[in-house]
Amino acid sequence: MQMQQIIRQLAAEIRVGEPQVRAAVELLDAGATVPFIARYRKEATGTLDDIQLRELQARLAYLRELQERRVAVSKSIAEQGKLTDALRAAIAAAPTKQELEDLYLPYKQKRRTKGQIACESGIAPLADKLWADPGLDPAQEALAFIRPAQLSADGKPEADFSTVPAVLDGVRDILAERWAEDARLVQSLREWLWADGLLCSRKLDGKDDNDPQVAKFRDYFEYDEPIGRVPSHRALAVFRGRALEILQARLALPVEPGPGQPGVAEGRIALHLGWSHAGRPADDLIRKCVTWAWRVKLSLSTERELFARLREEAEKVAIKVFADNLRDLLLAAPAGPRVVMGLDPGIRTGVKVAVVDTTGKLVETATVYPHEPRRDWDGALRTLARLAEKQGVSLIAIGNGSASRETDKLAADLIAQAAGQGRAIDKVVVSEAGASVYSASEYASQELPDVDVSLRGAASIARRLQDPLAELVKIDPKSIGVGQYQHDVNQSELARTLGTVVEDCVNAVGVDLNTASVPLLSRVSGLSASVAKAVVCWREAHGAFRSRRQLLDVAGLGAKTFEQSAGFLRIRGGENPLDMTGVHPETYPVIEQIMARTGKPVAELMGRCDMLKTLRPELFANEKFGLITVRDILAELEKPGRDPRPDFKVARFNDGVQDxxxxxxxxxxxxxxxxxxxxxxxxxxxxxxxxxxxxxxxxxxxxxxxxxxxxxxxxxxxxxxxxxxxxxxxxxxxxxxxxxxxxxxxxxxxxxxxxxxxxxxxxxxxxxxxxxxxxxxxxxxxxxxxxxxxxxxx
The missing domain is CATH 2.40.50.140 (Nucleic acid-binding proteins)
Known part of the structure; x- marks a missing residue:
């Protein structure tokens, strides 16, 4: 019953049918990956795409955690004997963890408060009496509740209600705490302040404006903005300034009260309680209780909760920006199988040079010193020209770090020299973010064991131009440097989100089973790092895979893993031409039906759009493989092994514009x-x-x-x-x-x-x-x- 409610809610949120959600949840629970479900289980999910499935997966986890918390909260309150039917219904209907915690607040075990101590000392009946009838005289009524000072079990003085003011303070504490735990009131104030409250930041006293670290935040020295409309980057800037103890941040009311005057917040509390000051004997005391409830109990907690909400929403945006940029970078156009010379610029340490062949294999390295202090421009040019001619270089990748502009000019001279000899070479400036991380990594030492660390970076720069996706998966996504405020956001959520982006990109493109590295294979649907390593070990021991079915010979790779991964792995020049396509092996029987009807072998069907478009998909659909699956198969046969990434282009920088x-x-x-x-x-x-x-x-x-x-x-x-x-x-x-x-x-x-x-x-x-x-x-x-x-x- 509870699962059905979750499915119903997910369907409403994602705006799809309940059967689609139920099928997706069952597949996820069975261990299927999002890329696999999105690509090969469209029939079951009604063509839910990877974005919808990721949203469903995240919300499913949240709603299940919320349900577990509901059970725990209900159990705790029931054990106290305070779980009424109305409260049980409210707990069941709470849509968020925050609202559930609001309901639980009065029953949560916490340190003894002044209000609790006053109740234990018998002051609660007086508080109830004065609240029910403000016409009573508080001082007169309090006389009956005076108690001598009490001692705790260890002999220390505890509660002192020996005077009328002390008793009335107890009334104040009881009523203020009671109202501060009113879930409806707390939620009302929270939403009002989210809509109308202001995020204010000021420079802390004693901070020097001329300090470069302080000066970075000068736009926030006198800053106010409606908190619900603060953009992500400004919110994170304020929070960073506060963490560095440069800024003071607070939540301000839309209209601040004058000295000694009740504020708008107190007015909203009074309105919620249905009370107003009518000059009755107890009204002054009640107004004091209302003010106390806001200023002592609710203002700080509400500010803390809204700041947490602002940070959470700001982090979501910042993480999304990083994820979107990472996706664009991973799916950037690959230069493809071209011989590339990678140049890792440097001044005194020289320019590191690495040439990789069409498969990405490192074939030659060098270090040249065209800049200070040696200034061996001609010698550097001769070395590069020799390497370019010997290896057949057609593309130069230049890192964008220090001396990049100067090295770019060196490459331009090389290109001009090659053009004079009838050879065309292009150059591209490549982001080298993360190259140093790769160079010093354990995987780089295994991949290029006899190559100096500094030269590994040049090889990485060259390879990331050939195939950005294949090279960048070797680096922690957080080191690629296309995010904003990435060190200020939730690191586990950032890592999870970036991991899903890498996974989706790798599986969208597909992976060559016979050339892929362990890091690339480990991102394939269903393949763990250990299984990916086992695949590479098998390949090294037995030679190239000739068919996808050979994957089942790999230790640790069973039928379930094969099902999840096989469709995303490509084998070029193998025994079965279908193994180089995105057609899943489980649907090969459909291809056999198509071959039987057309009388053509699969090799003659692939790429024949004219023939394939004449086929009616419904002729090949059955209970196991529906119409959607058959259409996908025919589309894949029309463009077998297609790459979703754009064509490679080189930006042409203007001549004469170098600085x-x-x-x-x-x-x-x-x-x-x-x-x-x-x-x-x-x-x-x-x-x-x-x-x-x-x-x-x-x-x-x-x-x-x-x-x-x-x-x-x-x-x-x-x-x-x-x-x-x-x-x-x-x-x-x-x-x-x-x-x-x-x-x-x-x-x-x-x-x-x-x-x-x-x-x-x-x-x-x-x-x-x-x-x-x-x-x-x-x-x-x-x-x-x-x-x-x-x-x-x-």
């Missing part, structure tokens, strides 16, 4: 999107300084999220809006047909970064009087500078 000093306002350039945040996109123009296209400059329409327009790795055309040479900051626009001149109010692109004020096309913040905003350029690029000052992935 930020070469840029002028109005220039139209081509570049590669290196990172995307909600507030804009950073673009590599080949001047060793990423430029910013603010979200307001992405399109001639309102853009809420930059990823609506651009993705990491995309090649875009931009126009230079502004160049700030002292700070090395560049502002761009993608609105190429707009007039270069801008109104005075838009001289600077609205800034929005780790420590920046909000963008113009976002909700305006409600700011208290404070210093004028810093320049837009300075603010907009703070995020990028901070990322570079931290470790990879920072």
């Amino acid at each position: 930020i000093t070469d840029l002028k306002e109005g220039m139209v350039l081509e570049g590669t999107v290196s990172n995307v945040a909600q507030f804009g996109a950073f673009v590599d123009l080949g001047v060793h300084q990423d430029a910013l296209v603010h979200v307001s400059q992405l399109a001639h329409k309102f853009v809420n999220d930059a990823r609506e327009v651009v993705k990491t790795g995309a090649i875009v055309k931009v126009r230079v809006l502004e160049v700030d040479l002292p700070r090395k900051r560049i502002a761009l626009t993608m609105k190429l047909d707009a007039a270069p001149a801008r109104p005075a109010g838009e001289r600077h692109a609205p800034r929005d970064n780790r420590y920046a004020a909000p963008a113009r096309n976002q909700q305006p913040q409600r700011r208290a009087p404070g210093p004028a905003p810093q320049s837009a350029m300075a603010s907009a690029f703070a995020k990028l500078q901070q990322a570079r000052n931290r470790s990879p992935g920072g």
Whole structure:
């Protein structure tokens, strides 16, 4: 019955049918992976895609935890003899863990409070009496409840209700605590403040504005904004400033009360209680109790809960930004089987060179010293030319670290020299984030045991151009460096989310069983790290796999694992042509029916769109494999082994533009999107300084999220809006047909970064009087500078 309620709720939330949800839950519970269900169990789930299944999986786990907590809460309250039918119904209907805990609060075991001590001393009847009839005189009624001071079991003084003021304080504590544990009141105040309360931050006294660490937060020295509308990056900036003890953050009421005056919050509490001050004898005491309930009991706890909610929602956005960028990076266009020369730039330590063949195998390495102090430009060029000619290099991958711009010029000279000899070579600047992590990893030492650590990085840079997905899976996703505030968010949730992104990308593309590394195979549906290692060991011992069925010969790989993984593994040139496609082995009988009807072998069917489109899918459907599955099979046969990634393109940097000093306002350039945040996109123009296209400059329409327009790795055309040479900051626009001149109010692109004020096309913040905003350029690029000052992935 409980499971049926969960399925019904999931169906309503995801907006699909209950049978679809039930089938998906059964498959997940049976150990099926999301990629497998999304690809090969469409018949059962009604074509739920991987995004819907991931959402279902996450919500299923939450709702099951919520149900377990309901049982535990009900049991605890029942053991106290306080579980009424109304409370049981309220617990069963609580939609969130927070609301369930609100209901449990009055019954939760906690340290003895002043209110509890007053109740134990017999003051509760007086509190009930005065609340029921405010016309009674509190002082007069309190006389009957005076008690001498009591001693605890160890002889220490405990409760002292020997005077009328002490007794009335006990009344105050009892009523305030009772109201503070009223679930409906707490929830009402929480939602009101989420809608109307303000997140306020101020600089802590004694902090020096000239301190670079402090100066980063200057936009938050006098900052107020409705808490429910604070963007993710600003919320995380405030929380970081508070953690560093630079900022003080608090939750402020929409209208602050004057000295000694009751506030809006107290008024809402009174309204909820159905009480108002009517000049009766006990009304002053009750007003004092209401004020106490808010200021002592509810204000701090509500602030804490709303800050937790703000952080949780901000972290979700930040994690999603990272996940989306990672997905774009992993699914970037592969250069494919080309011989690539990887250049890992360096000044004094030299430029590390690694050449990989069409399969990604490292064939030759070198170190050249074109820069200071040796300045052996000609010697470096000769070495590179020799390697390029000997190995047949057609593509150069240049790391974007220190000396990247200078090394790019060296590559340009090499390309010009090769062109004079009739050989075409392209060059691409590649993000080297995480390359150093890979170089020092245990896997790199196993993969390239006799290669110096510094040269492993160059090999990784070359390979990530050949196939970004295959190379980047060897690195912890958090080290790839396409996130914002990644060190400020929940690390376990970040790791889980990024892990699912990698898994989905790997399985969407498919994996060559005979060339894939252990890290890549371990991301395939159903394959654990140990099984992936066993697959590679079998391959090394017995040679290349000739068919998918040979997987069953691998130790530890049983029928269930085979079912989950086989469809995502590819064998090129094997015994069965179908093994290089996304057709699952379990559906090979359907192919046999198609061959029987057409009289053609499978090799002649593959790629024959004209023939396949004449086939009626319903002729081959049966109880086991339905119409959806047959259509997928025919689509796969039309384009066998298709790669969902885009075609590889190289951004053409403008001649004569090699440094930020070469840029002028109005220039139209081509570049590669290196990172995307909600507030804009950073673009590599080949001047060793990423430029910013603010979200307001992405399109001639309102853009809420930059990823609506651009993705990491995309090649875009931009126009230079502004160049700030002292700070090395560049502002761009993608609105190429707009007039270069801008109104005075838009001289600077609205800034929005780790420590920046909000963008113009976002909700305006409600700011208290404070210093004028810093320049837009300075603010907009703070995020990028901070990322570079931290470790990879920072």
